[in-house]
Amino acid sequence: MPTGFDTGLPSSRQIQSMIKDQKQAEVKLISGExxxxxxxxxxxxCIGVVDENxxxxxxxxxxxxxxKPK
Structure with missing residues (x-):
């Protein structure tokens, strides 16, 4: 299992794009929340999410x- 953070993965690049563009996102957890x-x-x-409050x-x-982006 790789121990480093692979910024070349499509998922990492998509999330990085959301961060850079300051887009609102919806994060669905496996718990249903x-x-x-x-x-x-x-x-x-991990990822860090800041809500509207x-x-x-x-x-x-x-x-x-x-x-997913909102």
Missing amino acids: TLSGQIRWQDQF DRSSIVWRHAIAYV
């Missing part, structure tokens, strides 16, 4: 069902 907001950062394990959430990548 949905987070809406702006993705501010990503690393090899400026509350930050750290989401583990393995808990994500899908991410």
Whole structure:
């Protein structure tokens, strides 16, 4: 299993594009919960989402069902 963060993967590039363009996103978790907001950062394990009330959430990548722009 690779230990580094592979920015060449299409999923990483798409999320990085959302961060750069400051797009709103919907993050659906495998638990069924949905987070809406702006993705501010990503690393090899997590993404950071800030909602409309400026509350930050750290989401583990393995808990994500899908991410889509709003």
